[in-house]
Amino acid sequence: MTKNFFTIDDFDVSGKTVLLRVDFNAPMSPEGKILDDARIKSHVKTIMDLKDAKVVVLAHQSRPGKSDFTTTKPHAEILSKYLGKEVRYVDDIFGSYARSCIAAMVPGDVILLENVRFFSEESMDRTVEEHSDSFFVQKLLPFVDFYLNDAFAVSHRSHLSVVGFTEDVKSGAGRLMESEIVNLERGLNGERPCVYALGGSKVDDSLHVAENVLSKGSADSVLFSGVVGNVVLAAAGFNIGKTNMDLIVKLGYTGQIDIAKEMIQKYGDKVKYPTDVALNADGKRVEASIKEMGKSKFPAYDIGIETIVAYTTEIENAGTVILNGPAGVSENPDFAIGTHEIIRAGTRSKFSIIGGGHISAEVNRLGMEGQFSHISTGGGACIEYLSGVELPGIAALEKAAEKKN
Secondary structure (H helix, E strand, O other), X not given: OOOOOOEHHHOOOOOOEEEEEOOOOOOEOOOOOEOOOHHHHHOHHHHHOOOOOEEEEXXXXXXXXXXXXXXXXXXXXXHHHHHOOOOEEEOOOOOHHHHXXXXXXXXXXXXEEOOHHHOHHHHOOOOHHHHHOOHHHHHHHHHOOEEEEOOHHHOOOOOHHHHOOOOOOEEEEOHHHHHHHHHHHHHHHOOOOEEEEEOOOOHHHHHHHHHHHHHOOOOOEEXXXXXXXXXXXXXXXXXXXXXXXXXXXXXXXXXXXXXXXXXXXXXXXXXXXXXXXEEEEOOEEEEEEHHHHHHOOOOEEEEOXXXXXXXXXXXXXXXXXXXXXXXOOOOOHHHOHHHHHHHHHHOOOOEEEEOOHHHHHHHHHHOOHHHOOEEOOOHHHHHHHHOOOOOHXXXXXXXXXXXXX
């Protein structure tokens, strides 16, 4: 792909001060202990590639009102472990203490500033120009030579630390951001056949992705499962049973049935839906045809064996495959079969992408992280990117690259 943004390779950062926006947001215990440091670890390559610079890290943890909305001090301790050197935690964001700490840095130093969301204006949805005029940006700007955005997972938000610095300082993408863009673009324009397997309960998200990739001719087929699979089945005219329809009504997705119906009419057999399901019959897995599903009082908790065979065959023969969302209630081992078999099939395709969220958790549970070409770190951001929506964080980097050319 042709890059429309700068990366670390375009800058001479040696001896310079680099402001690096990351996404260290992590699940935390009530005692403030980080339970999963995967996101912190995902930015280590970027920081290691800045070893000759003075690196000032901006990060957030949760958001106001949440029990885990807390300081970034434990994140600094974990990052220190991965880098093999001390990462200084600074209990300030852009005040005099933060600025004096930045001014005192020497090449090779890494400091982590306080949770950026402690500043109320951070999460305001403003334009690049509006954010660039904030105290946050104006106070730090004289101390910064370069700005790098490595926080793909929050780049669908037009937040201050995501877009505010790109107007006034040389800006580019960190290694993680670069990898996300390059790999997702390959997912949209990769080797054929290209197969999307979309499951889970976020029906509107899945249908947006499907419409984008089908309308652009990026996908040869879209395999639906989970709640979105039931919506597509209903759109195709099948009786999915009262229990399954009640869930669609409860989730507020009845309007999506007409959207799916239009998609089937436009794209025909490129839109695939289950031919059988696994019902949860009082806790027991019971295989059922779609006809039997319509007559049953039990909910569909997974795709059936026939559908698993059809979907996995298509996936493993794909040149490019994108998996997003589980095929069923994968937290229950009896109904995780469809999800797990789709994941295993994905590892056998030529180029494979996991779209974040619940499907990533299942990949981790199976210990198959290393068997995929790319696992996205951004659930919402990944969905919006694949849906063809412009991400403010990436758009700001592209605009910065245009200005500096």
